[in-house]
Amino acid sequence: MTTLFYPRLAGLKREQRPGGIHRISVPVVLGLVFWAGLYLIMVRVLNHFTTVDPDLGRILAAKLLALLFLLWLSFLAFSALITAVSQIFLARDLPMWIAAPIPLRRLFRVKLVEVATLASWTAIFLAIPVWVAYGVVFGAGLGYYAALVVAVGCCVAITTSIGVLVAVALVNLFPARRARDLLSLVALMFIAGIVILLRAVRPEEFVRPEDFGTWAEYLVSLSNPTLPWLPSYWAARVLGEVLGVYNAVHWDAVTMYGSLLVVGAIVSTIAAGGVFREMFRTGYSKSQEARQVQWTRQLWWRRTVQFLARPFPRRVRAMIVKDVSTFFRDPGQWSQLFLLLAVIAIYLYNFRVLPLDAAGGTGYLLRDLLAFLNIALVGFVVTALAARFVLPGVSLEGPTLWLLKTSPVTIGEILWAKFWSGFLPLVALAELLVVLSNALLQTTLLLSVISVATVLFLSAAIVGMAVGLGASHPRFDAPDSSQVTAGYAGFLFMVMSALLVLASVTVLAWPVYNSFRASWLGWGVGAGEWGGIAGGLVAVGGVSAIALFTTMQAGTSRLSAREL
């Protein structure tokens, strides 16, 4: 059994050799800062609960613990499912394991431990300050920490086993590559679903007792268990009881929910083992036959993309068509559009429900102010999207860059093709957001024109900076685009982009304010105000153009000089 873990353990051991400590020091420091920050916030929140009203505070603390465990378990479950598919069916070492005379029972144990470790360590790392904060605020003894270890262990065992079980079943139904693609889509829709749910449920209303008929109704509503059939509630209940959150320790509840956790862990592990032994071989065989069925291979799709790229020269057009086709054939990329749709829906919904009427006679001031600040908000949305979709473009080209660099295409043509592929959809989205939010706010035509023009300039500059910085600091070794976004180029891009957006809004603030003041005071917008606005727009356009062309030029030079 230990032999099967040897390759992974040996790899980890090598990470500890000289240089390793230095390499990991930055993440360790950041991790400790995160821990400290989250711990202090949690302690403050829990202390606030218990000091304002001890009885209500305890109920709120128990409710919060159950909700946090629910969220934690949800992430753990999805992480386990995705890790299980990749570790059990797509890992590179699998052919070696399968060819070796290793009984399936032993292979299951190894894979279970691998999946449990890989899928849960981040979730556990993130939750430690929360659990410790509960222990400190409620003066917990060793019993709490012992119960915590058992409860967390059981939750990990349950989610891992179910992840393995579902993964094996899924791969028997779909080939593994499609199953993983399907899972990434499900995971993203799950995140989008949570965001939408939070907005639909409007959790802020729970902290407004006046909305309930009586105080008792409010307390009863809070005391109701949150999804009591899930292990997250069992774990939260056991820990809440041991902490004394429910005033006294109800040992019958501890025994019942504790037993549910332990039995659940054992039963799910046995069930997963049985399913693994019965279905793994057929599933693995099927996963090797994976084929993709793509709607983007239909003639109408190709013709549409080619038609849209028609205005560009042949070589640039070829690269745009290639970029768009590969994007929409990679579910890891396009499935994030669901998240994007959720963001847009929430964005516009927030404008719709803004309590402008509550501002009374000054509602129009608030409306104009919001419409103006909306320019910056849209700038940040474009920044976030460009960081995710545009910035990694050159890095993802890495292994295939030999083809472009040995063909008669200039690096400039490659980068401008990437610019247009990113700019056109992002500027359309940004303008849509601006126009719709301005319509919802019923803002003036003047402000609408300013918004549309500024967002056009900013979008071009932001996309240009994403392409240029992505080309200046590519990461050809990055396994996926998120690693590029999280790297040096991503950091630099975010900072530069944020500065550009803030600078643009600052430059426009004074002339826009002057024109509004003239309008509010009934003077009418005169030549001076118009001149100020035109000057502001020219300045923003000029700065945007400088940002766009200098970063694109820098990217072209650095990528041209780069040896492959």
Added chain:
Amino acid sequence: MSGIVLTDLTKSYGAFPVLRGISLTVEPGELFGFLGPNGAGKTTTIKIMTGLLLPSGGRVEVAGYDVVKDPYEVKRRIGFVPDRPFLYDKLTGSEFLEFVGHLYDLSPATVRERSRDLIERFDLGEWIDELIEAYSHGMRQKLAMTSALLHEPEIIIIDEPTVGLDPRSQSRMKTLLSNLTAKGHTVFLSTHTLEIAEALCTRVAIIHRGEIIALGTVDELRREARREDSSLEEIFLGLTERGGSIDESSLV
């Protein structure tokens, strides 16, 4: 038409010299074999010839153009097939060929017409509308070769042309290379498969530790190595094991 001229070519990675002053000439229409053990500098030489790396010193002229001064003109005239061709997994074979054709400014009709013949020659017809991610290594190699020939380059540079190819495809590849040189194309191929070099190449160069240690026809190498009955493999092993060299001036 011009071939390839390397003059005193050097390349260092930091302080480590990989190429130590290589000079050789490949005549137009020649099928030239570039041999050497692992790490000898074959791929580095090819990468410099194709513009993927810049030389540390010396001069490289391909198809009459300097690769450093006129990379664009060089790239228009060469077709390159690397030893491990990473292609766009999410494109189909036919989409990939169309993409490469457009990079060389070929019209869609020309791409279709030229692809048809090459696809048939490499037995890719059955797979050409599948995504490349479903292709085996050999099929990727064949697709890369097809794409490199689409624009009918003057000079074809191939790194390990037969790796991953089945015997039938290897045989077709050999015929294709011979036909290309018969039509006046220049072929520069780097290979470990000495049997191919012996059977096809008009001349070979053996590179070892960044230096050319032998250059000439296989018969010339035999004579100079005083191993008249030896195969190219035996000459190669003899030269690279003892690290010695044949007097190049007598061969060229």
